[in-house]
Amino acid sequence: MTKPTRVSRKPDRSWTDADRLRWAIYWLLIAVCLGNAVGRIWAVTAEHGRHPFLSANDRSRWATVRALVDHQTFAIDEVIQDRYWDSIDKVYHLGPDGKYHYYSSKPPLMACVLAGEYWLIKNTVGMEISEHPFYVGRAVLIATNGLLLFGLLWATIWIVERYAKSDFARIGIVATVAFGTFLTTYAVTINNHSLAATSVAIALYCGLRVWCDGRGDARYLLGAGFFAACAAVNDLPAFSFFGLLGLAMLIKRPVGTLVYGVPAAALILGASLLTNYIAHQSWRPPYAHRADGEVLGTLETKLHGALDKKEVPLVLKDVLENHGIELSQQAEIITRETGNRWVVLDMGIDRRYAVQRTENNIEVRDWDNWYDYDTSYWKPGVKKGVDLGEKSIGRYAFHVTLGHHGILSLTPVWLLSLLGLGLWLGEKGTHRQVAGFIVALTLICVLFYVFRPLKDRNYGGMTSGFRWAFWLIPMWLTAMIPVLDRWKNARWGQLLFAVLLLFSAISASYSALNPWVHPWMYSYMGYLGWLD
Structure with missing residues (x-):
């Protein structure tokens, strides 16, 4: 591929009037985007009016x-x-x-x-x-999300200034960041998706400089390693981005990646693991503690009747005593599922143990289901609404892409990203490789969530968009480059882009004061009676 001419970001004598105008528009878009975010942050109030924390x-x-x-x-x-x-x-x-x-x-x-x-x-x-x-x-x-939003905008400008060839593409993509994605919607609330997306944008720019331009500067390898790891620890599916980008950097610059990229990534990964251990005394994150712990011993199945009667069998006490656990007089049996599952709760020593019936016996297990407590919303029979999960995988896949939480239906500007990926895949060289990188990560993320168990097929809960895919946005923006470059002189193409961006901006603005609500399309389909 032909490498685009690098454009300096500092005004000098080589700048043309078009360059100065373009950068003036960049700064205007940044000012409007940040001003809008700050204004909404200052205006937002929770429903009960006690604080600005929305969900x-x-x-x-x-x-x-x-x-x-x-x-x-x-x-x-x-x-x-x-x-x-x-x-x-x-x-x-x-x-x-x-x-x-x-x-x-x-x-x-x-x-x-x-x-x-x-x-x-x-x-x-x-x-x-x-x-x-x-x-x-x-x-x-304001300090946190303002900085993240500025970082996202600035990294996007880096990318388009380096790899887009027309001012229409450059300004159009930056305008999409400023108005047409749900990342601006989420600026009014603390969330991990904004941090992950900004990290992906910076890591992507650094990675493109290494892969496409052959640069081996320490700053690019450090940036790729650190920010890809930052994206991963803040958005679980972004570990695919971290792994694939890391592999690309190792292929292109093996020594530099090992010297600069790996230590930078290890720094943020280590910080994440360490803070998790300090907080929970476990290297595993909380969502990995959803099941019973190790088996401490077994009981005969005939004891299920005594357990249903809330009696603590002596043999159960013996099993626990073999592990140095002596129950107090306050120990009691709580039935979770008659004939199948119980909890040994001892408020005297503040301990609990799981008792689960299997095909051959009754297992006594250490307690490791951190989501199973008396007032837990996540227990069976408690969840409601969208959190119950979509029973049909096919229906879920439709609504994730084209339906009421649809990536393409709510923000149709990403249709241009699909077209751009197709154009790049038809070329040879690094363009095809970058497109393959973006396609692979998009499929990994979407399919990962589509094929989750029923309890996890909930569209991200009460949320204005399919938030689990927001970290992909910087890559989808980059994929728009070949389309907008081709439409730089096409009035019909520019008009189509404006319409798609306008529709996307309307979706993003619908929940501008609280992103923790259902999308407008979900609410409208409910109004029409099309949803259960």
């Missing part, structure tokens, strides 16, 4: 932030005593003090960074988030 998802993170700074612990027990701070996104497990506590189910690394911002505010201005949630919360939101 169980972001309240879960905010609870950890408050607990870390105000109580010096990851346990959120004291924070969620205020019902306005409570969240369904929490787990319940033993803490370092040997007692059970509630914790946020979200990875703790991001909360630690946010806690640093809150600590700075508290120790300089003197404001506590419990007393001034609007001032403190909005200050943290």
Whole structure:
């Protein structure tokens, strides 16, 4: 392929009037996008009017932030005593003090960074988030999401300035970032998707410089390693991006990747693992603790009747005593499923154990299901609405792509990305390779979620778009380059792009003050009676 001429980002004597105009438009788009985000952050208020935290998802993170700074612990027990701070996104497990506590189910690394911002505010201005949630919360939101949104815009400008050939493509793609994606919608709430998408954008630019331009600069290898790892630890499917980009860097620059990229990635991966261990005393994240622990012993199946009667059999006590566990007089049996599953709950020693009937016996297991507690929303029979899961995989695949949560139906500007990928796949050289990279990652992410178990086929819960794919947005933007470059002088193409962008912007704006609501298409289909 023919390498595009590099455009300097600093004004000099070689700049033309067109260059100056284009950069003026960039700065205007940045100013409007950030101004819009800040204005919405300042205006947003939760339904009950007590603070600007909009859903169980972001309240879960905010609870950890408050607990870390105000109580010096990851346990959120004291924070969620205020019902306005409570969240369904929490787990319940033993803490370092040997007692059970509630914790946020979200990875703790991001909360630690946010806690640093809150600590700075508290120790300089003197404001506590419990007393001034609007001032403190909005200050943290503006600083965090404003920086992330600026980073996304700036990385996109880097990419289009380097690889797009026409001003129409460059300005059009930056305008899409500013107005036409759900990443701007999520600027009013703390979330992992904005951080993952910005990280992907920066890592993608660094990776393109290495793969397409043959650059081996330490800054590009460091950037690719660090930000790809940052995307991975904040959005689970982005581990595919981290792995595939890492492999590409090893192929292109093996020594430089090992010297610069691997240590940079190890830094963020290590920080994520370490904060998770400090928070939960486990190297595995909370969502990996959804089942019973190791088998401690077995009982005869005939004892199921005694267990249903809430009797604690002596043989059960013997099994636990063999592991150094002596039940107190407060031990009781709680039936989870008559004849099949029970819980041994001992408030005297603050311990619980799982008892599960199998084909051959009854197993006594250590407790490791952090989502199974009395008030848990995630227990069978408690969840409701979209969280029940879509029974039909085919229907789920349709609504994820073309239906009420559809990637293409809500933001049809991505149709141009599909066309661009087709154009690049028809070429030879690095364009085809980059297109294959984007196609592979898109398929991995979408298929991963389409074929999840029933309980996970919920479109991301109460959310204005299919948020689990948001981290792919920087790659879809890059894929628009060949289409818009070809339409630089085509009035019909420019008009079509404007219509698609307008429709995408309307979808993104529908939930501008709270992204934790269903998309407009879902609400409209419900109004028409098309949904169960």
